[in-house]
Amino acid sequence: MSTQLFSQAKNDIVVLANGERKEGKVTGITDSQVKFRYVGEEFDYEFSKSDVAKIEFGSGRVETFGTSAAGGTSSISPKSATPAGSPDTHNKVAVLPFEFVSNDGGMDPEAMSKMVQNNTANLVRDEYRTLTLQDPLTTNAILGKNNINHSNISSNTPDELAKILGVEFVIFGTLSITNKGASTYGGTGTTYKEKETDTYNNNKNTSSTKGSGYTSTSSTTTINYDTMVDFRMFNDRGDNLYSESRHVFGTTIDSYKGGMEYMIRRTPFGSKYGKK
Numbered sequence: 001m002s003t004q005l006f007s008q009a010k011n012d013i014v015v016l017a018n019g020e021r022k023e024g025k026v027t028g029i030t031d032s033q034v035k036f037r038y039v040g041e042e043f044d045y046e047f048s049k050s051d052v053a054k055i056e057f058g059s060g061r062v063e064t065f066g067t068s069a070a071g072g073t074s075s076i077s078p079k080s081a082t083p084a085g086s087p088d089t090h091n092k093v094a095v096l097p098f099e100f101v102s103n104d105g106g107m108d109p110e111a112m113s114k115m116v117q118n119n120t121a122n123l124v125r126d127e128y129r130t131l132t133l134q135d136p137l138t139t140n141a142i143l144g145k146n147n148i149n150h151s152n153i154s155s156n157t158p159d160e161l162a163k164i165l166g167v168e169f170v171i172f173g174t175l176s177i178t179n180k181g182a183s184t185y186g187g188t189g190t191t192y193k194e195k196e197t198d199t200y201n202n203n204k205n206t207s208s209t210k211g212s213g214y215t216s217t218s219s220t221t222t223i224n225y226d227t228m229v230d231f232r233m234f235n236d237r238g239d240n241l242y243s244e245s246r247h248v249f250g251t252t253i254d255s256y257k258g259g260m261e262y263m264i265r266r267t268p269f270g271s272k273y274g275k276k
Contacts, residue, residue: 010058011039017053018149026055089236092167094134095121096143097150104179104225113150114140116175116256123261124171128269134167142166158234167236174230175256184221224251231263242267 014022014036027044028035034047034055054064098116100109117136125133142165143149148156162170227250233242244266248259265272 012036012058013056014047015053015056016047017051022047026057089162089166089168091131092134093124093128093131093169093171094139094162094165094167095124095136095171096153096161096173097136097140098172099150099174101174101176102178104177107177110150112175112177116173119257120171120173120260120264123257123264127261127264127271131169131269134165139165157238158240159236159238162234162236169236169241170234172232172234173260176228176230177253177256178226180224180226180251182221182223222251223253225253225255226251227255227259229256229259229263231260233267 011023012026014024014026014034016022022036022038024036024038024041026034027037032049034049034052035044036047037044049065052065054062056062095117097113098120100107100112100116102109102112114136121133121136124131143153146164148161148164153161156164158170158172162168227248228245229248230245231242232240234240242263244263246259246263248255248262250258264270
């Protein structure tokens with residue numbers, strides 16, 4: 001009876017900062033948490049207030065929190081766009097989070113995106129001595145304050161992103177890793193052990209040798225990956241300075257590093273052109 005009455009009542013809706021809508025019942029609000037229960041469940045979930053944009057109560061009342069992702073009033077001011085050619089942006093480069101595509105369900109796309117972004121930034125830092133690298137943590141923080149994430153970043157042009165980030169150059173990329181299956185390699189080896197014995201019979205010494213063999217088998221299984229890297233570099237006017245897609249050598253999960261390094265060296269600021 002109570003379950004039926006609960007389901008018939010109008011539910012509360014918690015709207016998160018990333019746009020997700022959670023429908024159920026708000027069971028409490030503290031200084032730092034919003035407690036929430038899904039319909040038909042008896043367990044309360046807790047959302048940090050910083051992750052909540054607003055609550056649309058079943059009564060019709062709406063309570064707004066400090067974020068702008070879902071229409072509320074933001075407590076974090078977005079970074080103002082810096083005009084192209086500004087002295088503050090001169091020779092600054094930012095590496096954006098890479099788009100990650102894979103058929104391997106064991107790989108977390110968001111974690112892989114950030115890892116590839118960091119590894120690429122390290123290669124850029126070592127290679128582009130004439131440019132100043134914006135730390136990926138700063139890049140991601142500015143993108144977050146402007147409500148730009150992997151789902152909507154493509155709606156911004158390269159020159160717009162460069163101005164928002166306050167840099168002269170931006171690097172985009174896509175990493176595609178295909179799991180091609182596992183290969184197993186094995187081998188068998190035999191070890192022989194001999195023992196010599198002396199036998200005395202009718203005052204005669206007779207020597208003989210006995211041996212035994214031990215056979216062991218070992219195997220190694222490796223997963224083979226096929227990797228494709230797309231690398232693009234733009235300036236704050238939207239000019240495409242370098243663009244290449246490369247099928248990299250190697251079958252390991254980190255084979256992309258070699259392909260990335262190859263392309264970074266061939267951009268206008270790479271050592272291939274004596275700019276290191």
